[in-house]
Amino acid sequence: MNPLHESRLVSGGYLVARPAERAPFMDASLVPSRLQSASGCIAPIAPDTWAIDWASCDSAERSAAATRFGVPPERLAELIAWATRRFDVDFLWPNVFLTLEAAREFCATFVPADSDAFVLGLALASEDVEDFLQQTAPPPREGETGLHRCLARRLPPAEGGVRLGSEVLGAELGGTFHSYLCNGLERTFAQQLGARPNEHGLFDDHALARQCAAYAGHEDVGAEPVPWLAWVLLEYPRA
Structure with missing residues (x-):
């Protein structure tokens, strides 16, 4: 495994x-x-924009999203009220918690004890942070995404997380992620760069994951034209 020391990581928030x-x-x-992923294209993530009362989501979409996390229909209104009240405080657009404590509070309040849901910490290597912040800076009169706000604090991830590996992710301006897996790049990475996913679908060698991210950003690859970077994923106990 590439020896990226935890002190060189900057927190991008918690999912x-x-x-x-x-x-x-x-x-x-x-x-x-x-596998484990920070991309909503790949893995279910909660809460998301569906949990904010003023977001453009119909009731069926809200209910289906909550049910995937074991939240019964009769508690949906309570969840929406909770997320809306906490929005822009410690629950940030579109689905990132500012602190580990807030993510754990959501789990303790709404996610059943027997669920396989987990708290996922996002982090960038310090040398990638400034470039990401510049590329994702919000236009005038628009709010910043949760990723941008978390990284701008330049704080390390909370202690106690288990490092799962690095995921090659492309960040949309709205704060959502595409994974390399969305684009079928696992074969290309293995053939061209010798990078093979671990048991979580991530890459153990962070330096190699950064090479993969640079490759994904090439125009001729055909992946989404967004900033592609290697993000370190850490799993935390829910309580």
Whole structure:
């Protein structure tokens, strides 16, 4: 494993997510049957914009999203009230918690004890932070995303997280992630760079993951035209 020391990491916030099943389009010889991801394209994440009362989501969409985390319909209104009250305080657009404590409070309040949901910490290597902040700075009169706000504090991740590996992620201006897996790049990374995912669907060698991220950003690759970087993922106990 590439020896990226935790002191060189800057926190990008915390997500509450569930493991994802390997999709049929993913290479089964490279990608594990269950994987962990910070991309909502790959893994369920809660809460998200559906949990904010003024967001443009219909009731069926809200209910389905909450049910994926074991939240019964009769508690949906309570969850929406909680997320809306905390929005822009410690729950940030579109789905990032500013602190580990806030993510754990959400889990303790709404996620059943037998759920496989977990708290996922996001972090960038310090040398990537300034470039990311410049590329994702909000236009005038627009609010910053949760990722931008968390990274701008330049604080290390909370202690107690277990490092799962590095995920190659492309960040949209709205603060959501695309994963390298969305683009079927696991085969290309293995063939061109010798990078193979670990048991979590992530990369153990962070320096190699950064090479993969640079490759994903090439125009001729055909991935989304967004900033691609290697993000370190850390798993934390829910309590």
